[in-house]
Amino acid sequence: MKNLVIVESPAKAKTIEKFLGPDFKVMSSYGHIRDLRKKDFSIDIDADFTPDYEIPAEKKDLVRQLKSAAKSAETVWLASDEDREGEAIAWHLYEVLELKPENTRRIVFHEITKPAIMKAIENPRPIDINLVNAQQARRVLDRIVGFELSPVLWRKIRPSLSAGRVQSVAVRLICEREKEIEAFSPEPYFRVNAMMEADGRALKADLPERFRTEEEALGFLESCAQADFTVADVNVKPLKRSPQPPYTTSTLQQDAHRRLGFSVNQTMMTAQKLYEDGKITYMRTDSLNLSELAMKDIAETITSRMGKEYLKPRHYHTRSKGAQEAHEAIRPTYISNSTVDGDDRERRLYELIWRRTMASQMADAQIEKTQADIEVSTGAERFRAEGEVVKFDGFLRVYRPEDGEAGQSMLPPLAAGQRLEAQEITAVQRFTLAPPRFTEATLVKKMEDLGIGRPSTYAPTISTIQSRDYVVRGEKEGEPRLYRMLSLKDGKVSGTALSENTGSEKGKLVPTDVGMVVNEFLTRYFPDILDFNFTARIEEKFDEIAEGGLGWQKEITDFYGSFHPEIDRINSLRMEHKVGERVLGTDPKSGRPVSVKICRFGPAVQIGEATDEEKPRFASLHKDQSISTITLEEALKLFDLPRKIGQHEGKDMVAGVGRFGPYIRYDGMFVSIPKDMAPETISLDEAVKLVADKREKEAQKLIKEFAELPGIQVLNGRFGPYIAFKPDGAKKTVNYKIPKGTEASSLTAADVKEIMEKQDAAPKKPARRAAKAKK
């Protein structure tokens, strides 16, 4: 083999191989091939922070293949991305594959086009060890922060918690926003608008002033009853609107959320599919750049479809902090395809990308904005009517901005001095708005603004803070709120009370008690790490390392020198109360103190102290309760459960609330209590019925068992029939799936045995680190 080219992504490898011809074999590293060992700290502090790298098990096979390919190649071309991580990947490849300097070349290209790649091949350079060292500094710092901070949380708050340079700041943003919302009290005001008529044509006008009270609003409406309305002046001015740049990961996530209702994860999965199918360019990017070739194609498409007056080639420059711009912006690979095959999501996301890309190279929209002020004869206030006429649609032809005034209607022709007829004037009560909770997409935007996280980590970070129980996607619908509406029609003012929904948390990111407590703790004791500018500041240091002006170990030594003593200090602090603990008062029955805090299994109430003679009693908070708001009464009420409802056939019937919600316990079995009943009030009769229903269901559950296979049952489960096996004396059952197309009721003992053996022999898939890992 003559040439081996190694890139990071297999989809990229496939494309490049086509450009390069038969003398080149192109393989992929699938990202990093080596990292710090997963479990241990893996940094030798005493040996100048020497990292202990390993090839993860799942990469061993790949590395073997790369190594043998490299051995038989005359020249190896390391073509990983041109950024810090890419340079490190090249270096790790060089080391691990034991490459030789004389036949190794490092090349880079920002766009996957034949000329760009040919040019790269003609301009190889050595591996930039300074850039590699900047990556090592980044990697080592993140490990130090994460692996020293997290254990502090285990000791002081709860096991298995996590903290890190990125996730902890993300949680902080959400917690602080929540505190702003809690501290906010909405102020009512009245907003007035009018439906008017000019020579038989309707127009809408608003009053720029707001009224603070209903009395003031009423007074104004009443004064309007006798008033004349006259156009005072009409102001027409041209307005230019320009398109937005093409998508990056972050803006695509935001726009797909707003316009298509996609979660950040959905967007990334869909984009990944489009990328693998060769329909769009790489989807994890912070670059606004379009290749010359793409610009040319887009220009041609615009010209041929819409005419050259719609074309305006534009180059965009990124403003985002820490952008590394190793790729292009996200764009269609072939702009002439305005749609693609695929499922619904793929088609919609593609179309969005196509529109935004096209628009980014199109002419400004020319708009004529008309503004008319309307005098009220009885007072100084003036109504204002606004209208827009699009003189030339430009980029609006393919992409409409979501927010903003686009779409305002036209006004009928108006002239100064013209009299208008008021049809109806209404004053509607509104309320000042608290700052909005973050959605996944707006959190990503904020993180990008702060330079925290990278395109490849936005979606995973959002998953992490949710799987750690720091943050949940809100489910509360909000509450109805009454508001007043006053209306002036036919000379009479009438008032109505209306209701609207407010405070909905649906789909918004809401901090949990654990999230709040962890955030309070970290911001108090580690303010430097939690500072919104921490990442930006160390990025400057990493840049210096990359430029060769600073040794990476020196930088890490400095950081560790100030960070680690703080860890020791906080660990040794003896705290009288647990972090986040709130003392509610005393239990009137026992006279012992009552407090709420984060316990091993989450937020809980505790009566008494561990040092007391009698052991403390515990009760978990309900899902809708919070450490910060629960009262003593509510807390004590939690100890009313589990409650003995009575006896049935000589056995106790007990109601309680567990990890999976309200339940009835009877004769060693548990039955969930449905939503329309409560454990506090459920009657013995109701409970008996629930138990009977469950027993009946249980009876239907068993499809088959076999005398010769003890402990094995064929059962009817939530997802259909399955085989359950409980080894003798074991606590847990092991389940096996029944192959598709097999009738469960006709299974024989031999069939079952065979299914089980087959699945036992099948290789287990590597454990996924997901939310399921929790107990």
Place this chain on the structure above:
DNA sequence: CAGTGAGCGAGCTTCCGCTTGACTT
């Protein structure tokens, strides 16, 4: 969420950034 409802206590948990798997029970 293929069963379930803490507390014993040994041993475990944890970071960020590159990449895609093989699954839909």
